[in-house]
Amino acid sequence: xxxxxxxxxxxxxxxxxxxxxxxxxxxxxxxxxxxxxxxxxxxxxxxxxxxxxxxxxxxxxxxxxxxxxxxxxxxxxxxxxxxxxxxxxxxxxxxxxxxxxxxxxxxxxxxxxxxxxxxxxxxxxxxxxxxxxxxxxxxxxxxxxxxxxxxxxxxxxxxxxxxxxxxxxxxxxxxxxxxxxxxxxxxxxxxxxxxxxxxxxxxxxxxxxxxxxxxxxxxxxxxxxxxxxxxxxxxxxxxxxxxxxxxxxxxxxxxxxxxxxxxxxxxxxxxxxxxxxxxxxxxxxxxxxxxxxxxxxxxxxxxxxxxxxxxxxxxxxxxxxxxxxxxxxxxxxxxxxxxxxxxxxxxxxxxxxxxxxxxxxxxxxxxxxxxxxxxxxxxxxxxxxxxxxxxxxxxxxxxxxxxxxxxxxxxxxxxxxxxxxxxxxxxxxxxxxxxxxxxxxxxxxxxxxxxxxxxxxxxxxxxxxxxxxxxxxxxxxxxxxxxxxxxxxxxxxxxxxxxxxxxxxxxxxxxxxxxxxxxxxxxxxxxxxxxxxxxxxxxxxxxxxxxxxxxxxxxxxxxxxx
Amino acid sequence: xxxxxxxxxxxxxxxxxxxxxxxxxxxxxxxxxxxxxxxxxxxxxxxxxxxxxxxxxxxxxxxxxxxxxxxxxxxxxxxxxxxxxxxxxxxxxxxxxxxxxxxxxxxxxxxxxxxxxxxxxxxxxxxxxxxxxxxxxxxxxxxxxxxxxxxxxxxxxxxxxxxxxxxxxxxxxxxxxxxxxxxxxxxxxxxxxxxxxx
Numbered sequence: 001x002x003x004x005x006x007x008x009x010x011x012x013x014x015x016x017x018x019x020x021x022x023x024x025x026x027x028x029x030x031x032x033x034x035x036x037x038x039x040x041x042x043x044x045x046x047x048x049x050x051x052x053x054x055x056x057x058x059x060x061x062x063x064x065x066x067x068x069x070x071x072x073x074x075x076x077x078x079x080x081x082x083x084x085x086x087x088x089x090x091x092x093x094x095x096x097x098x099x100x101x102x103x104x105x106x107x108x109x110x111x112x113x114x115x116x117x118x119x120x121x122x123x124x125x126x127x128x129x130x131x132x133x134x135x136x137x138x139x140x141x142x143x144x145x146x147x148x149x150x151x152x153x154x155x156x157x158x159x160x161x162x163x164x165x166x167x168x169x170x171x172x173x174x175x176x177x178x179x180x181x182x183x184x185x186x187x188x189x190x191x192x193x194x195x196x197x198x199x200x201x202x203x204x205x206x207x208x209x210x211x212x213x214x215x216x217x218x219x220x221x222x223x224x225x226x227x228x229x230x231x232x233x234x235x236x237x238x239x240x241x242x243x244x245x246x247x248x249x250x251x252x253x254x255x256x257x258x259x260x261x262x263x264x265x266x267x268x269x270x271x272x273x274x275x276x277x278x279x280x281x282x283x284x285x286x287x288x289x290x291x292x293x294x295x296x297x298x299x300x301x302x303x304x305x306x307x308x309x310x311x312x313x314x315x316x317x318x319x320x321x322x323x324x325x326x327x328x329x330x331x332x333x334x335x336x337x338x339x340x341x342x343x344x345x346x347x348x349x350x351x352x353x354x355x356x357x358x359x360x361x362x363x364x365x366x367x368x369x370x371x372x373x374x375x376x377x378x379x380x381x382x383x384x385x386x387x388x389x390x391x392x393x394x395x396x397x398x399x400x401x402x403x404x405x406x407x408x409x410x411x412x413x414x415x416x417x418x419x420x421x422x423x424x425x426x427x428x429x430x431x432x433x434x435x436x437x438x439x440x441x442x443x444x445x446x447x448x449x450x451x452x453x454x455x456x457x458x459x460x461x462x463x464x465x466x467x468x469x470x471x472x473x474x475x476x477x478x479x480x481x482x483x484x485x486x487x488x489x490x491x492x493x494x495x496x497x498x499x500x501x502x503x504x505x506x507x508x509x510x511x512x513x514x515x516x517x518x519x520x521x522x523x524x525x526x527x528x529x530x531x532x533x534x535x536x537x538x539x540x541x542x543x544x545x546x547x548x549x550x551x552x553x554x555x556x557x558x559x560x561x562x
Numbered sequence: 563x564x565x566x567x568x569x570x571x572x573x574x575x576x577x578x579x580x581x582x583x584x585x586x587x588x589x590x591x592x593x594x595x596x597x598x599x600x601x602x603x604x605x606x607x608x609x610x611x612x613x614x615x616x617x618x619x620x621x622x623x624x625x626x627x628x629x630x631x632x633x634x635x636x637x638x639x640x641x642x643x644x645x646x647x648x649x650x651x652x653x654x655x656x657x658x659x660x661x662x663x664x665x666x667x668x669x670x671x672x673x674x675x676x677x678x679x680x681x682x683x684x685x686x687x688x689x690x691x692x693x694x695x696x697x698x699x700x701x702x703x704x705x706x707x708x709x710x711x712x713x714x715x716x717x718x719x720x721x722x723x724x725x726x727x728x729x730x731x732x733x734x735x736x737x738x739x740x741x742x743x744x745x746x747x748x749x750x751x752x753x754x755x756x757x758x759x760x
Binding site (some may be wrong): 067076116117120188190191192193196197199200201202204226227228229230231234235237238241242245246247249254255256257260264267355 | 577579580581582585586589590592593594596599600602604607608611612613687688690691693694695698702731
């Protein structure tokens with residue numbers, strides 16, 4: 001299967017043989033590139049790098065919390081680390097992952113030669129990278145007037161009025177705000193680009209209802225980003241006005257309202273969770289059919305559910321604020337709207353299961369990750385419904401139960417499927433397979449570590465351990481559970497290191513992948529691995545949702561049934 | 563590797579997709595609308611909540627002339643769009659220059675208004691909630707006018723040097739979309755600041 005060549009229109013490789021380039025020339029070609037594949041790889045590299053950085057930060061946090069009255073970190077460093085962990089994971093891992101996958105795969109899947117605006121694409125990437133630099137420069141440059149090594153310590157949602165000059169002196173908070181404004185512009189550019197690409201660059205015959213679900217989800221995701229990242233930018237501009245020009249937006253002493261920041265932040269912050277999880281949905285929607293050897297079940301329902309989640313997610317933000325105190329009408333509205341998300345999400349889970357049902361499932365590494373994703377995402381959804389009930393929320397908000405809930409999504413769904421996506425598409429990008437044996441080690445260790453950590457965290461939450469605490473006395477009954485959580489964290493770290501080793505060694509020693517190692521059905525697998533600069537020598541024409549199936553099975557093509 | 567044609571599943575006669583420039587600009591406009599929404603919400607939320615003066619009733623004058631100038635620039639740019647579609651570059655240049663002139667009048671009007679507010683009425687961005695929200699909302703819109711004018715000016719320079727031709731009408735129209743958006747936002751800012759807030 002691995003060496004199957006696909007004689008589809010446009011899969012010819014017309015690249016002239018090139019001479020080997022020197023290191024400097026290679027570097028130069030990456031810096032000036034506007035090619036969607038190179039930019040996709042750069043986004044992914046940025047994301048994986050910061051995944052390791054933010055992972056290292058949280059390992060320090062877990063060592064600090066492993067036993068009572070520990071002093072591994074100072075309280076100040078602890079605050080900085082959890083702020084940087086959250087900010088990094090959301091803005092420098094989650095969002096670059098969206099654009100990494102979208103950049104590399106969407107143009108190939110829709111039969112285009114590049115994104116709609118290649119230069120805007122490069123600009124967006126470099127803005128994101130510059131924002132990352134600003135954020136991490138705060139470790140050495142954020143000292144301002146007092147102290148050294150002063151990274152932001154205001155948590156990743158930076159509630160007012162903690163961010164006011166009086167309470168957060170120095171420049172660390174400014175670096176935080178500016179970094180988010182700068183990466184925000186990059187994100188806006190990326191979102192505009194993905195939408196324009198999907199709407200205007202599809203190859204002949206690729207109608208919207210024949211488009212792979214991956215491209216659909218990235219379209220909805222980018223649409224969501226357009227209207228969520230911009231309120232964040234607006235709120236950050238207000239914060240900078242407050243801090244630099246003496247504005248009064250969040251100055252309670254001048255009549256300003258801290259609540260306004262809560263609302264503005266979560267108007268961004270909650271849809272953002274869906275923005276981050278959509279790539280996981282997108283990857284599951286490609287990997288599960290291919291490894292179950294069946295077409296996706298209920299394609300139109302999947303599309304409708306994705307669009308539905310996008311819309312509903314814009315109206316649920318204040319469920320982060322039940323404990324802040326709202327009117328009972330406000331509480332009721334946000335309880336109901338939050339529960340409403342469960343319906344389209346449930347449709348998705350059922351459709352993935354129905355795709356697997358009766359299929360000839362091949363449990364290769366990507367499929368293992370996607371299968372675990374289904375169960376973990378379901379569990380995370382159920383704790384989400386629990387937290388959506390306002391009285392329950394009053395009890396458990398700001399406890400470790402909430403942390404367990406959202407990490408079940410962020411790690412159990414997003415990180416798991418990111419790994420699935422990398423195992424699945426890396427052979428396309430590098431031409432070499434990742435080791436299946438190391439992949440299984442990675443999967444099982446990560447799965448075990450994940451459950452040790454985050455299952456246990458629910459129980460610490462029930463026992464009343466609040467989040468953000470630097471340490472705790474020994475008589476609270478949290479000692480053993482916290483040690484277990486920290487051990488699970490270290491197992492996950494080992495698994496991620498195995499993954500990093502697997503990825504790097506596959507670049508040199510991996511088995512040659514060929515065009516279509518998984519016997520898949522979407523257009524990207526018709527190009528050579530790695531694809532030539534122009535992707536397709538002639539524009540492909542498609543007639544169904546699975547163009548490569550039609551090609552491999554001319555006697556029984558899909559378009560007869562659609 | 564030779565290419566084998568696929569058996570077509572129904573003929574695809576025509577394949578037209580929307581222009582990527584327009585789609586991109588509409589997306590940008592949606593994103594920008596969200597930014598303005600947040601600033602407008604902040605303005606409306608803080609109406610009458612300033613703990614000390616000056617208040618909008620005391621210091622704000624309704625900038626009717628300014629508003630007429632900016633809104634009519636939407637008409638002139640539309641006339642310019644029509645002219646370039648008909649390949650009359652000269653007419654295009656005239657209407658385009660008129661648009662820029664009207665935009666500049668608007669900016670000058672804002673500058674005069676702000677000068678009066680700052681030096682006569684003592685209202686700055688840090689004076690009170692009204693000052694903060696007023697200068698940031700009107701200033702955000704003004705920033706968009708400045709960006710729009712710079713791009714319009716660039717096109718005017720290209721027109722004067724003879725580089726704008728009929729085939730660029732698509733791009734001109736995409737840019738004009740942005741200008742229409744800036745004008746439309748002013749209608750909302752005007753309503754909120756000078757009618758509801760006063």
